[in-house]
Amino acid sequence: MMHRDVDVAILGAGTAGLHALSEVRRETDDFVVVDGGTLGTMCARVGCMPSKVLLQVADDFHRRRVIEEEGIAGGEALTLDVGKAMEHVRALRDRFVSGVMENSINPLAGKLIRDHAEFLEPDLLGAGDQRIRASKVVIATGSTPTIPRPWQRFQDRILTTDTIFEQTELPEKMAVLGLGAVGLELGQALRRMGVDVIGFDALLRIGGIEDPEVNRLAVELVGRDLSMHLGATAEIEEDGRLLRVTANGESALVDKLLVSVGRTPNLERLALDRLGIDLDDRGMPPFDRETMQVADLPIFIAGDVDGDRAVLHEASHEGRVAGYNAVHEPPVRFRRRTRLGIAFCDPNICTVGETWDGLGDGNVAMGEAGFDSGRAIVMLREEGLIRVYADKCSGTLLGAALVAPRGEHLAHLLAWSIQRRMTVWDLLEMPFYHPVIEEILQGALTDLAGKLEVETDFPLGFASV
Ligand SMILES: Cc1cc2nc3c(=O)[nH]c(=O)nc-3n(C[C@H](O)[C@H](O)[C@H](O)COP(=O)(O)OP(=O)(O)OC[C@H]3O[C@@H](n4cnc5c(N)ncnc54)[C@H](O)[C@@H]3O)c2cc1C
Numbered sequence: 325m326m327h328r329d330v331d332v333a334i335l336g337a338g339t340a341g342l343h344a345l346s347e348v349r350r351e352t353d354d355f356v357v358v359d360g361g362t363l364g365t366m367c368a369r370v371g372c373m374p375s376k377v378l379l380q381v382a383d384d385f386h387r388r389r390v391i392e393e394e395g396i397a398g399g400e401a402l403t404l405d406v407g408k409a410m411e412h413v414r415a416l417r418d419r420f421v422s423g424v425m426e427n428s429i430n431p432l433a434g435k436l437i438r439d440h441a442e443f444l445e446p447d448l449l450g451a452g453d454q455r456i457r458a459s460k461v462v463i464a465t466g467s468t469p470t471i472p473r474p475w476q477r478f479q480d481r482i483l484t485t486d487t488i489f490e491q492t493e494l495p496e497k498m499a500v501l502g503l504g505a506v507g508l509e510l511g512q513a514l515r516r517m518g519v520d521v522i523g524f525d526a527l528l529r530i531g532g533i534e535d536p537e538v539n540r541l542a543v544e545l546v547g548r549d550l551s552m553h554l555g556a557t558a559e560i561e562e563d564g565r566l567l568r569v570t571a572n573g574e575s576a577l578v579d580k581l582l583v584s585v586g587r588t589p590n591l592e593r594l595a596l597d598r599l600g601i602d603l604d605d606r607g608m609p610p611f612d613r614e615t616m617q618v619a620d621l622p623i624f625i626a627g628d629v630d631g632d633r634a635v636l637h638e639a640s641h642e643g644r645v646a647g648y649n650a651v652h653e654p655p656v657r658f659r660r661r662t663r664l665g666i667a668f669c670d671p672n673i674c675t676v677g678e679t680w681d682g683l684g685d686g687n688v689a690m691g692e693a694g695f696d697s698g699r700a701i702v703m704l705r706e707e708g709l710i711r712v713y714a715d716k717c718s719g720t721l722l723g724a725a726l727v728a729p730r731g732e733h734l735a736h737l738l739a740w741s742i743q744r745r746m747t748v749w750d751l752l753e754m755p756f757y758h759p760v761i762e763e764i765l766q767g768a769l770t771d772l773a774g775k776l777e778v779e780t781d782f783p784l785g786f787a788s789v
Pocket residue numbers: 335336337338339340341358359360361362363364365366367370371372373375439440441442464465466467485506590593594626627628629634635636637639
């Protein structure tokens with residue numbers, strides 16, 4: 325048995341853990357990182373990056389369907405070599421992973437312990453045959469794809485994001501179970517790559533969209549590629565060598581299931597019950613979202629494992645807060661960033677700031693614009709909707725929902741403006757080039773300005789010097 329005493333132990337060498345490390349390192353060299361899983365970060369190995377490569381391939385191939393209208397012939401003759409496409413996904417994936425390994429993991433050398441960690445006492449950890457006494461601990465153990473118990477008996481025909489990018493060929497018929505961002509992105513991409521995909525979700529919403537009008541249009545637009553059954557839990561049963569998936573009285577026979585119903589925080593192995601604090605019914609400890617401190621213990625938590633905002637930039641933010649507070653007393657409360665969610669399906673589905681449900685019946689005005697204008701027409705992408713919400717009296721932007729070509733960029737502009745507490749008039753004072761997609765945002769803001777309870781003396785978008 326090997327014993328070590330350290331200032332800080334970081335559990336998990338993913339995005340959150342490595343960002344925590346970047347802050348810890350500034351104050352001490354006396355740390356260890358413990359990780360028993362596959363290294364390279366979930367984002368680079370099986371998350372953000374390989375999924376975006378797959379989407380890029382699918383989008384490029386899909387474009388052949390519209391270019392004929394522009395006079396470019398031969399599009400329909402293009403073919404996709406699925407084996408090569410998947411090799412390409414893995415080649416770029418490997419490049420992203422090796423970047424993480426070279427820059428962040430390999431330099432850890434003797435400070436990296438390759439085992440899963442568990443708490444033996446609040447300041448004593450076990451990892452294989454090692455015992456680590458740590459003054460501070462950062463929990464950054466990530467999450468694992470959830471497979472509901474009744475479906476686990478079909479394990480041999482279930483794909484998840486942990487396995488999909490390893491496929492050398494794709495099934496003929498597949499059901500995607502769960503149409504959040506991941507299910508929509510992968511389901512649509514696989515459909516565009518020739519798989520006969522059918523999507524299911526127990527909710528009537530897709531991609532986490534709460535705004536009913538944006539959701540309605542998103543279902544219509546994404547539904548042109550990806551047939552979807554919404555609003556009923558899917559039942560699965562064997563049917564010969566295939567699986568029958570049924571919901572709402574509709575059923576489909578498929579070879580494989582892609583289960584994308586969410587991810588479960590990796591808490592189970594940590595034995596948090598030994599911390600002497602109350603855990604909720606998911607086994608989650610109480611923690612402060614601004615300090616990332618767990619209860620009043622010298623323990624901090626960050627990333628997917630805390631079950632809140634499971635996206636990459638939040639994992640990095642929380643990791644840095646947790647790392648900073650692990651080496652500074654007392655813990656500092658850091659301001660959270662404006663909420664930003666993007667499903668990279670086509671068109672993008674984005675939510676920014678306050679969501680539709682969170683607006684309540686308060687003093688809120690909403691402005692909107694469609695995409696049948698200017699640059700969107702040029703791109704042959706004139707279908708979309710942006711809805712922007714603001715406080716009716718002050719004009720301060722609160723949130724937005726959109727389904728839009730290049731929506732990812734509009735969503736960023738809105739998130740930055742909301743975080744800076746800008747008003748509709750502040751934004752309308754900004755330059756809008758012509759012809760750009762951003763002009764559609766200008767249209768939605770102009771509509772919104774007309775619905776506010778305040779009149780301005782000057783023409784809209786003008787301020788005196
Ligand atoms: C298909 C897919 C696409 C995605 N696309 C996007 C996107 O486009 N944009 C975006 O913002 N987000 C995206 N995400 C989400 C994003 O990837 C995650 O939010 C982020 O990677 C989480 O980082 P993390 O550090 O919390 O977890 P991880 O990177 O998973 O790190 C956790 C680490 O902890 C280790 N570990 C687990 N248990 C223990 C233990 N007991 N002891 C020690 N170590 C342990 C694991 O081995 C792992 O290395 C996507 C996710 C998926 C699945």
